[in-house]
Amino acid sequence: MTEDQTFTIEVDGQQLEARPGQMLIEVTDAAGINVPRFCYHKHLSVAANCRMCLVEVEKAPKPLPACATPVMNGMKVFTRSPLAREAQKGTMEFLLINHPLDCPICDQGGECELQDVAMGYGGDISRFTERKRVVRDEDIGSLIATDMTRCIHCTRCVRFGGEIAGLRELGATGRGEHLRIGLYIEHAVASELSGNVIDLCPVGALTAKPSAYQARSWELSEYDGVAPHDGLGSNLHLHVRRNRLMRVVPRENEDVNQTWISDRDRFSYQGLYSDDRLQRPMLRENGKLREADWQEALMAAARALKDASGARIGALISPSATLEEHYLATRLLRALGSNNIDHRLRQGDFRGDAADPALPWLGQRIADFSNNQATLLVGSWLRKDQPMLNHRVRQSQIDGALVMAINPVAYDFNYELDVDIVCIPSAMTKELAGVAAALGVDTLGIEAVPDPAHHGIADSLKSAAQGTVLLGNAATMHPDFSLLRALASGIAAAAGVTLGFVGSGSNDCGAWMAGAVPHRDTGGKAIAPPGLDAAAMLEQPLDLYLTFGVEPEMDVAEPARMAAALGAAQLLAIGSHTSPWLLEHADILLPAAAYAETSGTFVNIEGNAQSFRGVAAPPGETRPGWKILRVLGNLVGLDGFDYAESTEVRDEVLAACADLAPDNRIGDLQDRKPKSAPGEWERVGGVPIYAVDALSRRAHALQLTPDAWGGELRLNTAAAAALDLGEAAAVRVAQGEGSAEFEVRIDDAVPDGCIWLPTAVPGSEALGAAFGPVAVEKA
Amino acid sequence: MSMRSQPMVRVEKCEHKEALFTPEVRAEIDAWVAKYPERWQQSACMPALTIVQDMNGGHLTRELMDQVADYLDMPPISVYEVATFYSMYEHRPVGRHKICLCTNVSCMINGSDGILEHLSNRLGIGFGQVTSDGKFSLKEVECLAACGGAPMMQIGHNYYENLTPELVDQILDGLE
């Protein structure tokens, strides 16, 4: 019998179709037949240890676990027979004898699988009169609260670690009734996907710490949402009570995030309620910022826009703004006579703009990444930058795929890298050129003799039936991004694999479609001559800058240069949070709603538009960003800015993009001279996982995790010795005109001659780009 | 259903294995590793813990377990799971001579209670305790597969069967 052939089984008198290799529970689940369970989860291996799913199977002397019983042709199953019910009742009784009567004080109450199954399948009286077991709790970090006495030892959380997170942290130590789920040694869990065990835990043993004791599940209303931090567009359920977003959980989407979300997506909502939310419009008068009402502020903003000469206006839009916001901002700027609009705030190299793809995207569907046989990561710490995409790559690796990387740091991955080329940033082009040379592809004039590693990568890509070359965030920030991209494109084409981009925010595709770039209009039509790109806007200072959803000192490629340019000009800032820099330099501040508070659309990196509604009330006088832009459009006298609903905006821009399909083909690169300047010390920058935007930076619980940046600058043992620096020593870094102090952490993942110092962190405001020569000395 | 036969988790390979334990211990562990297929050095976890425990005078510490994890490229929690599952691993100091007394059925009905009483009186300790000079500790164990010689005990590796209080005294007197 082949895998494709189906046969029939009978369950509770119902005929059901089944395939060889399926477990009974998969068939009954698909048919909507209720079989109780705790340890079974469709995305985890079968454990069959809870014994809740015991059902009667004809001719079997004992009740059998549906999760571990393979279907057989003609099988007859009874899920509610006396034998099945007795078995289920028995399991339920055993689970409850040591389970504490915590329901009144347990957060899981009302959404507890144990409660639900006990109601449906358990007995009604307890006969246990011995002493109940008590388990001491461990503090496993700022995200997950533990009450391990409630644990029913289903081991879902344990299996999750090894099978999904790729990191075994929670385990089952001890034996028999002394079996304890825990870390054994108390520490904060490190996986960026750790919060998923909160969903997995069927009882209140593992619950969400940030939202502990704040609301009962039945008080919450559930709404659909889309994650606002990376380009995956992970689907969310937003749980709201009285207009306040109380917590975030995954919404199942097999094509994007399956049943998981990253911790960043789960806990960033805390940032919505930080003390420094911008709640009222503010105007600078006589050098001092004061609150104003909307009318006054909008009039001031409109006046500033009208007064400025079109080409002297520049707009820096967050790559995580909604499609509607990008579109309205683009329309506004262009109508005012400016093409100086860009969302590529962290990009390090714009030479290749003329060769840009029509609509850069992932190159494949997200789900296809699980089936790739070879993946080359170029300048990507995929694990922390796009955790759910990394999950797909990991799935492919477990299935035998080869994953390779060319990176400026030996980033920690939760799977084996077949080839890991780690080099100083200025050498990345040479390494990638090595792979190109191995494939006989144009190396853009870069001298490269392929070594065994290059050949290994080339061969793996070539022999893969399906694969990808993925340019990550570090590649985008690199001063030779255009070269890396051109080389990657050639390599992908020669090897017969796809080329992919990961995006820097949640809506890079949307930004491109809307035309939030200096050289393309809505729908991808070329603009000639192009306006100024994000870097040029700061190199050639303008008179008026409009920023949207951006903390300029954190969210641009060169903070020091930004400060010089924006500080000297008029600054109209529309955003959700205030920052010290904005409060000091902005002339007009307009409070815009943040994620979950506004309706809008993100187009994820596979080109899929996902719309959402605002479900939480924005604080104070905050308004949705798209509305602010619409009103500004009205006030400066533009036509066609009469939208009543954001959906009208969305429909308009999507219609304008009807002929624009995701397409990664790039044109020829004219300027091929490598711009990376090697220095005695090179900086490796990058944005830490919980520093990507204003919201995540203010998510208090995330900032307490091991992944949160803690003020450190990393360099390897040899480098530290050369600079006479010990662990935790104070070190001063100078880049351009600015300098700042940090604390040393010795990390041999950093190559020689490099310091790993992130951008978008306190201290980096005074410095320059993510990559480039720096001066380093003991402080 | 997923049943993987290789370890699914990537572990940071330890770069300083030569600094762990002693050359003799490493050689012993290596001999165990050699019995298993490539990539399954995890199978040597139990022998490694036994060897390391013996090296440390009869009990394991967290540091030693972490070192075993390093040496065998295992996640530490995987080693903790093994070290806490099996009865012969000790996590607190034991006596120089660990006396394991069987109290299961055959031994019980042949007078293990009386042997326990005698041992407790002589040594001044009960199950789970160590004499103040660190010489003896007493542990209650399950069937040691010497039922024909009940009641019996194991001290260190050695089995002592057909015990009487007098024989117990003789045995203990002969231990340094």
Added chain:
Amino acid sequence: MTYQRNLVSLNTLNEDRSWELATYERCGGYTVWRQVIAGEISPKEIVDAIKDSGLRGRGGAGFPTGLKWSFMPRSAAGQKYIICNSDESEPGTCHDRDILRYNPHALIEGMAIAGYATGADVGYNYIRGEFMDEPVPRFEAAVKEAYDAGLLGKRILGSGVDFDLHTFVGAGAYICGEETALLESLEGKPGKPRFKPPFPASYGLYGRPTTINNTQTLASVPMILRKGAKWYAGLGPEGSGGTALFSVSGHIEKPGNYELPMGIPFKDLLEICGGILGGRQLKAVIPGGSSVPVLPGELIMSCTMDYASLQQAGSSFGTGAVIVMADTTCMVRVLQRISRFYMSESCGQCTPCREGTGWLYRMLTRIVDGKGREEDLELLLEVANRIEGRTICALGDAAAWPVQSFLKHFYQEFEYMVRNEGRSMVIETG
């Protein structure tokens, strides 16, 4: 009636230095193995012979060995394994220990032959950790002797046959005697049984086809092939061929291990072992290790020691570990101790066993401590019934059967203790 002793797995027992290679060969050892590697006996012939011999697993389950071997995909490509389960931990059982220390070469030869018959060229002998006393060193020394003599290794004696044999030493867990828990333990994890299907013959050690057999089972193989399946089968009654090692312990004059033909009447076994200690009355016998139901003395006196007879009496052959209890025995205390064993040794994976064994023990302890209640006796039975048949492995059943059988046959003692604040009927009424 006299019975021939030590016919099969302990056949070198009475020789001087019985465990040495020279002794073993002098007694006819390794002749079969040499024939096998000379190609004189095919794998199929071996499997058929073992089937015909009626050899059944001596580790407790009694599964027909030849049938188990036939499940292996002998000619399939890739690594396969033969494993010997020397984790002997069933209370009352102490005979594998004697095989390991007195006749290890029988086991080695048996494993090699089994490996050949099932397509496995690598074998592991999983020995319980407490056996570091004599069995492990003796076995390892014997393995070394065999290697040195060229009987193990690669291209053995110039043939195309490979067989490598390794020892694995456990660290104290009864549950590792369960074959899939043993596999987990060998793979370097806690010994938690796997659910079946899949069975080890399709997914075993490291995911490869594997056969796991008990020490005595494998040690019997050379003699079976040497003297013939028919000879072996004829030693015992229908369905229980061959000999068995009986570990007789408890209130018995001459406790110890006795290799005797299957089917020996219990009363004859009792006599060979010198009768009840101190000439007392026989009260109860657990005939096959603590996991099998207890039988009252009168009942077992009319049984023969084989699978059919004991099953008909309501118990099982199990490991052949015969625990004899005289009339001075308090059955409540014995059940309490047995329940405590299963509570301690439960791996903790599955709900009924992890929670239920502790519950059973605590109820029994309450009864022994004088705080028992009338409803406890019914509850004990119901809890045991809710464990039986609901667990991943047989430890759950093994915990339930003693409770069921002790209550069935000795209910009065339990009732007495409950009604008399923990005082034992045995001690009170003599």
